[in-house]
Amino acid sequence: MHSTEPEAVNSQAWTHYGAHHLYRPTTVPEVDRISWGFWPAGPGTEVLGVLSGLRVLDLASGLGKHAAHLVREHGTTVDAVEASATQHERATTRYGNLPGLRLIHADAVEYLMQATEPYDVIYSIHGFGYIDPHRLLPAVASALKPDGRLFFSVLHTNAVGRGPSQSVTARPEILPLAGGKPLTVQMWVLSPTLWEDLLVDNGLLVDRVDILDAPDDGNHVSVRLFRAHRRAGVSSGPQSSKSR
Numbered sequence: 265m266h267s268t269e270p271e272a273v274n275s276q277a278w279t280h281y282g283a284h285h286l287y288r289p290t291t292v293p294e295v296d297r298i299s300w301g302f303w304p305a306g307p308g309t310e311v312l313g314v315l316s317g318l319r320v321l322d323l324a325s326g327l328g329k330h331a332a333h334l335v336r337e338h339g340t341t342v343d344a345v346e347a348s349a350t351q352h353e354r355a356t357t358r359y360g361n362l363p364g365l366r367l368i369h370a371d372a373v374e375y376l377m378q379a380t381e382p383y384d385v386i387y388s389i390h391g392f393g394y395i396d397p398h399r400l401l402p403a404v405a406s407a408l409k410p411d412g413r414l415f416f417s418v419l420h421t422n423a424v425g426r427g428p429s430q431s432v433t434a435r436p437e438i439l440p441l442a443g444g445k446p447l448t449v450q451m452w453v454l455s456p457t458l459w460e461d462l463l464v465d466n467g468l469l470v471d472r473v474d475i476l477d478a479p480d481d482g483n484h485v486s487v488r489l490f491r492a493h494r495r496a497g498v499s500s501g502p503q504s505s506k507s508r
């Protein structure tokens with residue numbers, strides 16, 4: 265399935281974003297934990313459990329700093345997929361020589377659909393909100409092993425206090441650009457119930473949803489961290505809601 269119109273807007277925005285940071289250039293410090301929100305507090309890398317020996321995939325990996333952290337500090341090998349050429353270039357410039365990290369320039373869904381060996385763990389930090397869930401989730405399910413685990417964080421309430429949508433449609437959101445004019449992206453900011461329905465429809469069961477609120481007073485931003493797994497014994501692909 266081809267990417268949708270809102271995704272084309274996002275693709276342009278992230279190409280611009282990556283180019284801006286490449287040529288600025290922007291110094292981004294290394295991380296020593298995964299931050300599922302936009303701040304280094306709350307649940308961290310431990311959410312993923314023990315990873316050594318497992319096939320691990322970072323979807324919409326951006327600069328790749330979280331994947332690099334897992335490789336450096338947790339002895340994991342990670343495949344990291346990023347669609348934007350400029351974001352991918354930032355990642356290869358910085359981590360192209362890190363053994364154990366495979367940086368892949370591809371659309372997440374196209375990559376998942378052609379993945380020949382399924383993954384034990386797939387995670388995404390603020391990536392899922394940019395990809396049409398009707399396109400993304402069947403592909404995620406098909407690339408996960410039975411009982412394979414899925415972790416992703418997504419926006420729930422934005423900076424001006426707007427909460428999630430009650431229908432599976434993308435809406436405009438502002439992407440701040442340090443030292444530049446903010447960009448407009450199209451995001452799927454969905455209620456946890458909608459996310460759960462979409463996951464279940466694709467054979468993915470939700471184990472837990474964490475509420476991650478911004479730690480500073482007056483900041484409305486709130487994120488949800490989903491932990492799910494692929495139902496064993498069920499073939500991947502959209503499931504009939506009657507079979508739940």
Ligand SMILES: C[S@@+](CC[C@H](N)C(=O)[O-])C[C@H]1O[C@@H](n2cnc3c(N)ncnc32)[C@H](O)[C@@H]1O
Binds near residue numbers: 372373390395
């Ligand atoms: C908010 S950034 C998150 C980057 C990274 N996960 C992190 O935490 O540092 C979102 C990233 O998703 C990427 N992205 C958006 N749509 C994508 C798609 N269809 N396939 C792969 N990557 C995509 C963007 O190019 C951007 O780099």
